[in-house]
Amino acid sequence: MSRTESRGTGFIPVSPPTLADVAERAGVSRQTVSNAVNNPDLLRPGTLERVREAIEEMGYSPNRAARNLRTRSSQLIGLRVLPAQEGTANAMMDRFVHTLVDTSAEAGYHVLLFAGDNDDPVGGYDHLLRATAVDAFVVTDTYLGNPQAAWLTEQRAPFVAFGRPWDQPQATHPWVDVDGAAGTRLATEHLIEKGHTRIAWIGWRKDSPIGEDRRAGWLGAMHDAGHPTTGLASRVEDTVQSGAEAAAVLLDESAPTAFVCASDTLAMGVLHTLWIRQLAPGRDIAVVGFDDSQVAQVFPVGLTSVRQPLEDVAVAIVRALESLLGHVHEPNPGVLLTPTLAVRESS
Amino acid sequence: MSRTESRGTGFIPVSPPTLADVAERAGVSRQTVSNAVNNPDLLRPGTLERVREAIEEMGYSPNRAARNLRTRSSQLIGLRVLPAQEGTANAMMDRFVHTLVDTSAEAGYHVLLFAGDNDDPVGGYDHLLRATAVDAFVVTDTYLGNPQAAWLTEQRAPFVAFGRPWDQPQATHPWVDVDGAAGTRLATEHLIEKGHTRIAWIGWRKDSPIGEDRRAGWLGAMHDAGHPTTGLASRVEDTVQSGAEAAAVLLDESAPTAFVCASDTLAMGVLHTLWIRQLAPGRDIAVVGFDDSQVAQVFPVGLTSVRQPLEDVAVAIVRALESLLGHVHEPNPGVLLTPTLAVRESS
DNA sequence: GCTGGCTCCTTGATCGTTCCAATCCACCGG
DNA sequence: CCGGTGGATTGGAACGATCAAGGAGCCAGC
Numbered sequence: 001m002s003r004t005e006s007r008g009t010g011f012i013p014v015s016p017p018t019l020a021d022v023a024e025r026a027g028v029s030r031q032t033v034s035n036a037v038n039n040p041d042l043l044r045p046g047t048l049e050r051v052r053e054a055i056e057e058m059g060y061s062p063n064r065a066a067r068n069l070r071t072r073s074s075q076l077i078g079l080r081v082l083p084a085q086e087g088t089a090n091a092m093m094d095r096f097v098h099t100l101v102d103t104s105a106e107a108g109y110h111v112l113l114f115a116g117d118n119d120d121p122v123g124g125y126d127h128l129l130r131a132t133a134v135d136a137f138v139v140t141d142t143y144l145g146n147p148q149a150a151w152l153t154e155q156r157a158p159f160v161a162f163g164r165p166w167d168q169p170q171a172t173h174p175w176v177d178v179d180g181a182a183g184t185r186l187a188t189e190h191l192i193e194k195g196h197t198r199i200a201w202i203g204w205r206k207d208s209p210i211g212e213d214r215r216a217g218w219l220g221a222m223h224d225a226g227h228p229t230t231g232l233a234s235r236v237e238d239t240v241q242s243g244a245e246a247a248a249v250l251l252d253e254s255a256p257t258a259f260v261c262a263s264d265t266l267a268m269g270v271l272h273t274l275w276i277r278q279l280a281p282g283r284d285i286a287v288v289g290f291d292d293s294q295v296a297q298v299f300p301v302g303l304t305s306v307r308q309p310l311e312d313v314a315v316a317i318v319r320a321l322e323s324l325l326g327h328v329h330e331p332n333p334g335v336l337l338t339p340t341l342a343v344r345e346s347s
Numbered sequence: 348m349s350r351t352e353s354r355g356t357g358f359i360p361v362s363p364p365t366l367a368d369v370a371e372r373a374g375v376s377r378q379t380v381s382n383a384v385n386n387p388d389l390l391r392p393g394t395l396e397r398v399r400e401a402i403e404e405m406g407y408s409p410n411r412a413a414r415n416l417r418t419r420s421s422q423l424i425g426l427r428v429l430p431a432q433e434g435t436a437n438a439m440m441d442r443f444v445h446t447l448v449d450t451s452a453e454a455g456y457h458v459l460l461f462a463g464d465n466d467d468p469v470g471g472y473d474h475l476l477r478a479t480a481v482d483a484f485v486v487t488d489t490y491l492g493n494p495q496a497a498w499l500t501e502q503r504a505p506f507v508a509f510g511r512p513w514d515q516p517q518a519t520h521p522w523v524d525v526d527g528a529a530g531t532r533l534a535t536e537h538l539i540e541k542g543h544t545r546i547a548w549i550g551w552r553k554d555s556p557i558g559e560d561r562r563a564g565w566l567g568a569m570h571d572a573g574h575p576t577t578g579l580a581s582r583v584e585d586t587v588q589s590g591a592e593a594a595a596v597l598l599d600e601s602a603p604t605a606f607v608c609a610s611d612t613l614a615m616g617v618l619h620t621l622w623i624r625q626l627a628p629g630r631d632i633a634v635v636g637f638d639d640s641q642v643a644q645v646f647p648v649g650l651t652s653v654r655q656p657l658e659d660v661a662v663a664i665v666r667a668l669e670s671l672l673g674h675v676h677e678p679n680p681g682v683l684l685t686p687t688l689a690v691r692e693s694s
Numbered sequence: 695g696c697t698g699g700c701t702c703c704t705t706g707a708t709c710g711t712t713c714c715a716a717t718c719c720a721c722c723g724g
Numbered sequence: 725c726c727g728g729t730g731g732a733t734t735g736g737a738a739c740g741a742t743c744a745a746g747g748a749g750c751c752a753g754c
Contacts, residue, residue, distance in 0.1 A: 015419075016477050018710055029734045034712060044732065061477035065415035066710035069739050072362075074412065076459070081448050094441060097460070101428050105462045110480075112423070113448045113458040130363050130408035133457070240645050265645060272647035295642045298587050298612060300619035365740055376704045381742060391702065413740035416709050 017058040026054035037062060077109050077321065078134035080116045080124055082141060093140075096162075099314035100138065107318050109135070116141075122151045129157050136321050138162065142175075143208075149173060160320040162313060164334070166209035174320040174333040176313050180210055180290075183306035183339035184217030184260055187288040190304075190341055191258045192225050196286060200256035201233040202246045202266050211235070214262045214290065232256055236266070243269020251277070257285060258347070264289035264296050267303055271346070286347040302344025309337050364405040373401035384409060424456050424668065425481035427463045427471055429488060440487075443509075446661035447485065454665050456482070463488075469498045476504050483668050485509065489522070490555075496520060507667045509660060511681065513556035521667040521680040523660050527557055527637075530653035530686035531564030531607055534635040537651075537688055538605045539572050543633060547603035548580040549593045549613050558582070561609045561637065579603055583613070590616020598624070604632060605694070611636035611643050614650055618693070633694040649691025656684050 019030045026033065028051060035042045036051040043051070054060075068074045079100070081093075101111050112134055114124045125148065128134045135158065139148050142163030152159045153173055165171035184201075191199050201218045204211030215233065222229045231254045236242035243266035250256055251273065261267040267289030271281055279285050281301045289296050292307035316335045370377045375398060382389045383398040390398070401407075415421045426447070428440075448458050459481055461471045472495065475481045482505065486495050489510030499506045500520055512518035531548075538546050548565045551558030562580070569576045578601045583589035590613035597603055598620070608614040614636030618628055626632050628648045636643050639654035663682045 016479065019712095020710080030710090031712080031735080032733060035733085038712085042732075047732080059477060061474060063416070063710050064478045064480040065412050065419075065421065066739090067712075068412035069410070069416050069741085070710080070712045072412075072739075081445055083445060098428055098430060098462075101460045102462045111460040113444070113460060115445075115449045115452045127408060130406060131411045132363065133411040268645045268647065275647045294640070295645055298615045298642055299646075300615065300622045366742095367740080377740090378705080378742080379703060382703085385742085389702075394702080410740050413709090414742075416711085417740080417742045419709075 016063070017060045018063065019060075022051070022054045022058055022060045025058060026051045072132065073135050073325075074133060075109050076112045076134045077104055078112050078114060078125070078128050078137045079140070080137075081113050082116045096140075096310040096314055099311040100317065103315050103318040104321075107322055109318075109321070121147055125152065125157070129155060135325055136160070138317055138321070142166070143210075158321070158324045160317045160324065162317060163210075164336075172333060174324060174335075176316040176320065176335045176337070178308045178313060179336050179338050180214040181217035181220065183290065183308070183341075184214045184262075185221045186217075186339065186341045187260045187290075187304070187306055188218045188221035189225075190343065191260065191286055191288065191347060192221065192227070194258075194286065194347065196258040197225075197227045198232065198254065198256045199227065199258045199260060200247075200250045200254065201229075201260055201262075202243055202250070202270065203233070203235050203262035204238055205235050211262050218260050238263055238265055240265055240269045240272060243267065244272040245269070247273040251285075259285065259287045261287070261289050264291045264293040264303065264305055267305070267346075268295060268299075271299070271301075271303070281346045288341075288347055292342045296342070296344070299346075301346050304344045304347035305342050306339050307342045308339050312337050363410070364407045365410065366407075369398070369401045369405055369407045372405060373398045419479065420482050420672075421480060422456050423459045423481045424451055425459050425461055425472070425475050425484045426487070427484075428460050429463045443487075443657040443661055446658040447664065450662050450665040451668075454669055456665075456668070468494055472499065472504070473502075476502060482672055483507070485664055485668075489513070490557075505668070505671045507664045507671065509664060510557075511683075519680060521671060521682075523663040523667065523682045523684065525655045525660060526683050526685050527561040528564035528567065530637065530655070530688075531561045531609075532568045533564075533686070533688045534607050534637075534651070534653055535565045535568035536572075537690065538607065538633055538635065538694060539568065539574070541605075541633065541694065543605040544572075544574045545579065545601065545603045546574065546605040546607060547594075547597045547601065548576075548607055548609075549590055549597070549617065550580070550582050550609035551585055552582050558609050565607050585610055585612055587612055587616045587619060590614065591619040592616070594620040598632075606632065606634045608634070608636050611638050611640040611650065611652055614652070614693075615642060615646075618646070618648070618650070628693045635688075635694055639689045643689070643691070646693075648693050651691045651694035652689050653686050654689045655686050659684050 019033050023030045023033045028047065032043065032047065033051055036048055040048055104111055114128060117123055125137060137152065137157065137159035139159050140162045142149060142161050142165065145167065149161055149165055149171060150168065159173065161173060161175040164175055164177045188199055199222065201215060203215045206212065219229060232250065234246040234250055236246045243261065247259065247270040259270045261270060267287050270287050274281050274285055281287050287303065289303050289305040292305040296303035296305040316337065366377045366380050370380045373380065375394065379390065379394065380398055383395055387395055451458055461475060464470055472484060484499065484504065484506040486506050487509045489496060489508050489512065492514065496508055496512055496518060497515065506520060508520060508522040511522055511524045535546055546569065548562055550562045553559065566576060579597065581593040581597055583593045590608065594606060594617040606617045608617060614634050617634050621628050621632055628634050634650065636650050636652040639652040643650035643652040663684065
């Protein structure tokens with residue numbers, strides 16, 4: 001009963017060969033072909049060879065849906081995408097997603113994107129979970145008060161977070177994060193080494209633990225070096241405009257010679273103010289941003305910026321996912337990676 | 348035979364309810380529940396109500412794998428992601444992908460990302476196709492000589508291309524593209540309106556049909572206005588450095604008062620040269636870029652840029668996919684959309 | 695009263711794979 | 725010669741949904 005023959009009639013697309021087709025051709029049973037694919041060690045070398053030839057000749061690939069149904073797994077990892085933010089410098093997700101896709105592929109997984117909805121933060125997760133459409137999630141927006149991590153834990157859904165559980169220190173889910181404080185410390189120490197003593201900080205509002213973390217790096221480095229910090233810190237919204245205004249105020253009131261910013265967006269604001277005041281970035285005033293965005297890279301006066309090791313983050317996340325899905329209990333659920341500093345002309 | 352009871356023992360995660368579970372609870376057959384989900388019109392209102400209640404109470408969602416197996420479709424759309432390019436201004440894929448995910452979701456599809464490999468341009472496609480892991484593809488990198496479109500056509504795989512089949516005018520696959528020439532024409536006419544007559548062009552090498560298309564828009568607008576173009580065009584690599592050098596040469600030799608560029612990356616190069624020469628963008632020399640990247644948006648002197656309607660592109664692509672997968676024959680396979688101009692201080 | 699047609703619902707088969715238990719076979723020691 | 729052993733292979737069942745037929749039940753019409 002050759003199925004390809006009975007089906008391959010004219011325009012109707014020929015359906016791909018199945019296990020049974022391959023089995024018939026190789027003169028073995030379905031299960032043997034299945035084993036050849038999944039547990040080659042179980043076959044005698046000769047048989048394996050024969051089956052492999054048949055697979056090759058027929059261009060066989062196991063049907064995903066059937067395998068998923070039987071094994072109750074989809075080999076898919078869900079990643080929620082948020083609305084693209086216009087007017088900010090940050091397009092780092094590109095880098096992260098690409099490595100995530102690459103690394104997942106090596107581990108035998110694909111990445112499934114689904115839409116996020118701020119009104120219903122767990123809706124998308126719920127649907128995919130109940131339909132067993134994905135095996136696990138990667139959660140990237142672990143901002144304060146985000147219910148996703150708690151909800152997923154409650155549902156016993158496997159997931160790995162990009163970002164520490166700031167507001168839930170008792171959380172036990174695996175996470176991977178970048179040590180923001182280490183990044184800003186790196187930036188500040190770099191500036192101190194260049195001879196700066198009055199280094200200002202422009203960061204986010206106090207309710208952002210990520211922002212406070214980054215601020216702590218600047219503060220720590222300044223304290224360690226014995227430099228003053230009073231009047232040198234500012235906390236604003238993450239927009240170019242806010243950064244520009246904060247820089248203007250700081251320049252007027254505290255005469256800093258360098259700026260460390262919580263984001264490239266804010267740094268662009270600083271550069272804007274310098275531009276207006278005819279101050280040359282790097283020569284007159286040093287500026288360091290955060291995220292090493294494309295903006296930092298192509299800006300005429302290259303912007304020195306803290307670069308998150310997003311590739312390493314993605315790799316660590318996939319590792320965590322693997323041990324999670326392989327039912328290997330990982331004793332230490334948290335991974336903290338250290339960023340680097342991309343030094344350019346602005347410092 | 349209550350399955351949830353027999354399974355929900357202690358730590359073992361309770362498997363989601365199945366069609367049969369819901370059917371038992373609602374006192375109907377499996378098929379009736381299936382119809383309640385997929386063809387509600389077939390049920391009597393009372394029955395439908397009853398089944399819906401059962402579905403609601405049990406939190407039932409159809410198992411994706413089972414449905415996929417039976418219907419021979421995955422409700423997944425494959426999108427190949429390319430390595431993130433560093434040092435260029437362009438992160439427009441973010442915007443595109445997000446809308447694609449949103450629009451696909453409305454049409455009942457999810458987006459599956461898979462890794463691209465330059466050595467094996469069709470490898471990823473081939474695997475997913477043979478495993479019937481996706482229903483269709485969105486092909487974004489339709490550069491010259493790219494074998495994917497032809498290969499997919501040959502395999503009778505459903506796909507929609509973002510980008511015209513430049514080198515294969517006889518291709519019949521559906522595609523959606525942005526009219527680059529219209530964009531640069533818009534940019535050039537905008538500058539002409541501002542009183543400029545010596546408007547220079549900085550574009551890509553001649554072997555890029557997209558680049559030549561964009562160049563044609565500038566050329567056409569200049570001709571129509573009766574302005575000279577000789578010595579005002581330059582073709583270079585798509586890097587900041589090349590853009591800067593080209594701008595320097597053009598300024599020295601042809602004294603343009605404005606630049607239209609094939610990309611924001613090149614425009615950044617122009618701005619670099621202006622910066623060095625102490626020329627103020629927008630006041631002394633006008634500059635227009637292409638893509639409305641984040642760089643254009645956050646640059647201190649906002650960069651006027653041609654903005655591709657990526658949201659509309661994504662919507663059109665999903666429409667095309669729908670009619671493709673619904674076996675509706677679309678007589679006109681090509682959709683050409685017109686970009687807009689995001690005017691900022693640089694012009 | 696029987697038929698035909700309609701609406702509403704049910705039953706058995708099927709999609710292509712992997713799990714499970716059984717079978718086959720060669721080899722070995724007693 | 726027989727039972728035990730263990731590796732290689734097999735056939736049936738199951739995963740959970742939809743498809744394709746096939747009933748009930750009801751009503752109109754002759």
